[in-house]
Amino acid sequence: MKQGLIVLLNGTSSSGKTSISSELIRQKEILFHHLSVDDFFNNYNDFINRKLPDELPREIDHQAVSQIVDDSIVSVYYSTVKLFSEMGLNVIVDTVIDNDKRFSEFMDACSGQPLLYVGVLCSREELVRREQARGDRHIGLATSQFDNVYRFNEYDLEVNTEQLNPAECAEKILNAIKSDIHDDIRRGSI
Numbered sequence: 723m724k725q726g727l728i729v730l731l732n733g734t735s736s737s738g739k740t741s742i743s744s745e746l747i748r749q750k751e752i753l754f755h756h757l758s759v760d761d762f763f764n765n766y767n768d769f770i771n772r773k774l775p776d777e778l779p780r781e782i783d784h785q786a787v788s789q790i791v792d793d794s795i796v797s798v799y800y801s802t803v804k805l806f807s808e809m810g811l812n813v814i815v816d817t818v819i820d821n822d823k824r825f826s827e828f829m830d831a832c833s834g835q836p837l838l839y840v841g842v843l844c845s846r847e848e849l850v851r852r853e854q855a856r857g858d859r860h861i862g863l864a865t866s867q868f869d870n871v872y873r874f875n876e877y878d879l880e881v882n883t884e885q886l887n888p889a890e891c892a893e894k895i896l897n898a899i900k901s902d903i904h905d906d907i908r909r910g911s912i
């Protein structure tokens with residue numbers, strides 16, 4: 723059985739990753755499974771909130787909690803992406819990779835799996851406009867990620883979400899997959 727294709731969407735917050743993922747899920751030509759890092763964190767946060775007593779013997783701040791568990795949750799996320807691919811399932815990776823450690827960890831975890839690395843591009847100005855319009859993200863988050871995220875720019879394919887709507891971006895990705903499917907999709911080796 724063939725391994726599933728991993729489609730890594732690389733873009734800052736508000737660049738349009740989730741909107742493209744929804745379009746890729748909606749079409750029926752190639753079946754995809756959407757794995758968002760947010761689901762892993764949300765599930766963990768729900769779990770911990772259920773388990774923690776109201777009064778803690780020792781208070782620790784939010785940032786300290788993040789430092790203790792974040793890397794582990796991200797590792798489980800990457801391993802799950804690999805697992806899906808090993809099981810023959812095509813998977814969309816919807817996360818923000820903004821540092822060398824995470825980027826290398828992802829590439830190591832998924833090395834040997836078929837991978838399409840997609841740059842989800844958008845200007846800073848438009849990102850700020852979207853953040854203001856959606857109202858559920860901290861203003862400035864996307865611009866704070868911008869330089870670090872778009873540093874890892876050896877993409878197989880780029881989609882500009884200012885020029886294309888989410889459906890058009892998804893179509894461009896699908897066309898790339900269909901044209902590369904027999905040979906050129908790289909096997910996790912950047």
Ligand SMILES: Nc1ncnc2c1ncn2[C@@H]1O[C@H](COP(=O)(O)OP(=O)(O)OP(=O)(O)O)[C@@H](O)[C@H]1O
Nearest residue numbers: 734735736737738739740741852856883886887888
């Ligand atoms: N191609 C596009 N054209 C215009 N607006 C878009 C486009 N893609 C996304 N948007 C808008 O930008 C906002 C953010 O989109 P989306 O949630 O897909 O981004 P994201 O990269 O997944 O963000 P996050 O990482 O913060 O979850 C939404 O309001 C969405 O409607």
